[in-house]
Amino acid sequence: MTSPVPSRVDALDWPRIDADLATRGCAATGVLFTPKECAALAAMYEQPQHFRSRVVMQRHGFGQGEYQYFANPLPSKLVAFRSALYERLAPLANAWATAMGQPADYPPDHASYLDRCHAAGQLRPTPLLLRYDEGDYNCLHQDLYGDLQFPLQLTVLLNRPGEDFTGGEFVLTEQRPRMQSRAEVVPLAQGEAVIFAVNQRPVAGTRGSYRVTMRHGVSRVRSGRRHTLGLIFHDAR
Numbered sequence: 001m002t003s004p005v006p007s008r009v010d011a012l013d014w015p016r017i018d019a020d021l022a023t024r025g026c027a028a029t030g031v032l033f034t035p036k037e038c039a040a041l042a043a044m045y046e047q048p049q050h051f052r053s054r055v056v057m058q059r060h061g062f063g064q065g066e067y068q069y070f071a072n073p074l075p076s077k078l079v080a081f082r083s084a085l086y087e088r089l090a091p092l093a094n095a096w097a098t099a100m101g102q103p104a105d106y107p108p109d110h111a112s113y114l115d116r117c118h119a120a121g122q123l124r125p126t127p128l129l130l131r132y133d134e135g136d137y138n139c140l141h142q143d144l145y146g147d148l149q150f151p152l153q154l155t156v157l158l159n160r161p162g163e164d165f166t167g168g169e170f171v172l173t174e175q176r177p178r179m180q181s182r183a184e185v186v187p188l189a190q191g192e193a194v195i196f197a198v199n200q201r202p203v204a205g206t207r208g209s210y211r212v213t214m215r216h217g218v219s220r221v222r223s224g225r226r227h228t229l230g231l232i233f234h235d236a237r
């Protein structure tokens, strides 16, 4: 038996995750999804009825590989994870907004935040599944989708690294004002997520805090097939 979603989210090592987000703008969560759940999600990729649109990355210069955005109604487990994770991350989003001189008014629950997105014309669901085969990669990018952006998002690895695929590392870069960019590779286990900054995050400096800009992507898959689940908290225009 797998435990219910809110208690699984609560059981993560939040002091360590919060510390990693504060120092690096990203954190691996530890395992969040069982191998069975991962396999079921990956298998959905081949079932078009779950999706509203499909993007072939090489057609847009985004990389190589493809992804599909889930259609409404979203699978109930994804709704549960998205809202439990939102509730845990909203206070951090507000703290980041305050540090960056922005309105710190992210509501405590995801349904209220989605109402705000919808009122602003961001109506389309953003959770997505990505699929990469040998040679595929995802160029460094940001998932902005409109004026309203929740500042943190997650990616869940659905396959076993080193067994189902090799290569295909999750990569983040951090662009610091007047400095050279820094890269971070986040190794993930199957069912593990990385939480990371969508766009900007505050960094405490000697003279107050400054903003850094983050981008994420995936290095080339050397062999096999790699699936991920992307959970973005704002909906899309």
Ligand SMILES: O=C(O)CCC(=O)C(=O)O
Residues within 6 Å of the ligand: 130, 138, 143, 154, 155, 170, 216, 217, 218, 227, 228, 229, 230, 231
């Ligand atoms: O496949 C990955 O690891 C990255 C997926 C991604 O770009 C996302 O979840 O927004």
Ligand SMILES: [Fe+2]
Residues within 6 Å of the ligand: 141, 142, 143, 216, 230
């Ligand atoms: Fe992305």
